[in-house]
Amino acid sequence: QTVVTQEPSFSVSPGGTVTLTCGLSSGSVSTRNYPSWYHQTPGQAPRTLIYNTNTRSSGVPDRFSGSILGNKAALTITGAQADDESHYYCVLYTGSGIYVFGGGTKLTVL
Amino acid sequence: QVQLVQSGTEVKTPGASVEVSCRASGYTFTTDYVHWVRQAPGQGLEWMGVINPPGKTTYYAQKFQGRLTVTRDTSTNTVYMELNTLRSDDTAIYYCASETPSTSFFKYWGQGTLVTVSS
Numbered sequence: 130q131t132v133v134t135q136e137p138s139f140s141v142s143p144g145g146t147v148t149l150t151c152g153l154s155s156g157s158v159s160t161r162n163y164p165s166w167y168h169q170t171p172g173q174a175p176r177t178l179i180y181n182t183n184t185r186s187s188g189v190p191d192r193f194s195g196s197i198l199g200n201k202a203a204l205t206i207t208g209a210q211a212d213d214e215s216h217y218y219c220v221l222y223t224g225s226g227i228y229v230f231g232g233g234t235k236l237t238v239l
Numbered sequence: 240q241v242q243l244v245q246s247g248t249e250v251k252t253p254g255a256s257v258e259v260s261c262r263a264s265g266y267t268f269t270t271d272y273v274h275w276v277r278q279a280p281g282q283g284l285e286w287m288g289v290i291n292p293p294g295k296t297t298y299y300a301q302k303f304q305g306r307l308t309v310t311r312d313t314s315t316n317t318v319y320m321e322l323n324t325l326r327s328d329d330t331a332i333y334y335c336a337s338e339t340p341s342t343s344f345f346k347y348w349g350q351g352t353l354v355t356v357s358s
Contacts, residue, residue, distance in 0.1 A: 165344035180346075230285060
């Protein structure tokens with residue numbers, strides 16, 4: 130059973146930069162896993178931030194960026210703002226039509 | 240305005256089945272894959288399965304094999320998710336999400352449907 134790993138929590142200061150990661154229990158993440166990132170605030174449906182590793186969804190500010198860092202997918206937020214405080218989830222395509230979510234990262238801005 | 244509109248809250252007893260529907264509003268998602276994702280109270284998101292545009296191919300997470308059926312009615316632009324033999328730990332918000340072919344991400348999301356399983 131494939132497990133996708135994310136940091137459970139992270140903290141960043143307003144204006145700071147933070148990088149959240151998304152790993153695979155069975156090896157390295159590559160662009161062929163088509164990493165995508167979503168954020169979710171309480172009581173709301175998730176919203177797409179990044180897809181296909183590094184493509185920003187429509188309307189997403191350019192302070193959000195995606196990449197592959199080492200053997201993981203990464204979401205970097207530069208110039209963090211208070212309303213970036215949210216849960217962030219990555220999803221990886223693992224083949225044969227199957228997708229797996231990471232456990233999510235709770236980002237605190239303080 | 241593009242929306243995915245889901246059916247309303249459900250309350251079920253253990254062992255029962257539930258069907259949740261998802262239809263597109265403001266666009267036609269007949270060419271899109273439609274995924275189902277759930278979120279138990281206070282927990283993260285969990286991918287359940289997906290159906291292809293013609294409705295002839297489905298893929299399910301191993302955890303739901305044998306209990307989950309996703310179908311689509313192209314004439315009414317609606318996708319259905321049926322989960323059988325419900326247990327209390329199936330209590331969750333269930334979301335549908337659409338994927339434009341060959342993009343491998345969930346572009347539009349439904350508002351979510353709360354399914355409560357309780358005796």
